Amino acid sequence: MRTRLIGLALAGLGLAVGPNLAARAEILGDYLGYRACQECHAEIVASWQKTPHAHAFAGLKRQGEEKQGIPGCVRCHVVAFEQDGGFIDMGLTPELADVQCEACHGPGKKHVEAGGDGQIVAKPDANSCRVCHTEGQDKNFDYQRKSKLVHDLAKGGKKGAK
Ligand code: HEC
Numbered sequence: 001m002r003t004r005l006i007g008l009a010l011a012g013l014g015l016a017v018g019p020n021l022a023a024r025a026e027i028l029g030d031y032l033g034y035r036a037c038q039e040c041h042a043e044i045v046a047s048w049q050k051t052p053h054a055h056a057f058a059g060l061k062r063q064g065e066e067k068q069g070i071p072g073c074v075r076c077h078v079v080a081f082e083q084d085g086g087f088i089d090m091g092l093t094p095e096l097a098d099v100q101c102e103a104c105h106g107p108g109k110k111h112v113e114a115g116g117d118g119q120i121v122a123k124p125d126a127n128s129c130r131v132c133h134t135e136g137q138d139k140n141f142d143y144q145r146k147s148k149l150v151h152d153l154a155k156g157g158k159k160g161a162k
């Protein structure tokens with residue numbers, strides 16, 4: 001399992017900002033970030049960008065700049081915090097900040113490599129929301145209502161890519 005220590009080691013070698021693509025691929029693993037979905041799901045990406053999830057990392061600042069560096073805050077405001085291939089910090093994994101597609105649908109690499117043929121969580125269930133929408137954060141979380149708001153499924157909710 002990749003740990004933050006590896007991230008720190010890479011940062012120490014200066015790989016974080018350098019153009020070392022192999023090292024970047026290794027850090028990101030199976031999580032790609034929403035830009036990898038844009039080509040085939042342009043409408044969903046555009047509508048997700050208008051939701052609070054798309055600004056969840058920036059929003060941390062409202063309670064103080066330092067909050068973006070506190071794991072206890074960051075973990076619910078990014079993709080797959082401290083999981084294999086998930087968000088580490090803004091230096092190493094800026095493309096995984098905010099609550100993006102893969103925070104709910106899981107890692108997208110296999111799906112993208114297969115040209116969209118399955119291999120991704122099709123319908124994230126209430127438990128997947130509850131990882132972040134805990135009793136403490138969102139007492140009366142209502143999956144039926146809120147899952148309609150995560151991207152504009154009411155409008156663009158036909159089956160298939162778009
Ligand atoms: C190369 C094009 C392509 C890319 C890139 C792509 N998808 Fe898809 N995706 C598709 C197609 C085509 C379907 C429709 C499959 C179907 O209707 O059974 C689909 C379906 C889905 C579904 C529904 C799955 C199901 O079984 O109903 C989800 C969720 C999804 N994509 C998420 C993503 C995410 C997240 C990304 C970015 C990490 C992404 N896709 C990138 C083409 C793509």
Ligand code: HEC
Pocket residue numbers: 059060062063067070072073074075076077131132133134137138
């Ligand atoms: C367990 C997951 C979790 C943790 C940990 C967490 N948040 Fe959040 N945060 C959420 C969820 C879920 C929402 C949306 C709640 C809602 O809609 O009722 C939210 C909403 C917010 C908002 C936007 C709404 C508002 O109140 O302005 C800010 C800002 C915020 N959190 C900051 C923080 C800060 C700062 C920390 C660390 C002290 C933190 N969060 C820790 C899950 C979390």
Ligand code: HEC
Pocket residue numbers: 034037041044045046048053099100101102103104105122123124125147150151153156157158159160161
């Ligand atoms: C907060 C969680 C969440 C986020 C973030 C999210 N989704 Fe979804 N997505 C869902 C849920 C829940 C469903 C199933 C809705 C239903 O069927 O009632 C879904 C369904 C889908 C589907 C299949 C249904 C359809 O409209 O074709 C696709 C494709 C999809 N999401 C792609 C994406 C992409 C691309 C992104 C990022 C731009 C994204 N999702 C972000 C939760 C999320």
Ligand code: HEC
Pocket residue numbers: 052053055056057059060075076077078079080099103104124125126128129130131132133138143146147148149150
């Ligand atoms: C990785 C953590 C995470 C996951 C997983 C997640 N959310 Fe969120 N959600 C957040 C945070 C953080 C916010 C607040 C963003 C802000 O305002 O800055 C939020 C806000 C929202 C909002 C807008 C505010 C509100 O409460 O009405 C809705 C709707 C929502 N989430 C629905 C869902 C649903 C449905 C799922 C599961 C399909 C889900 N979320 C999964 C972290 C998460």
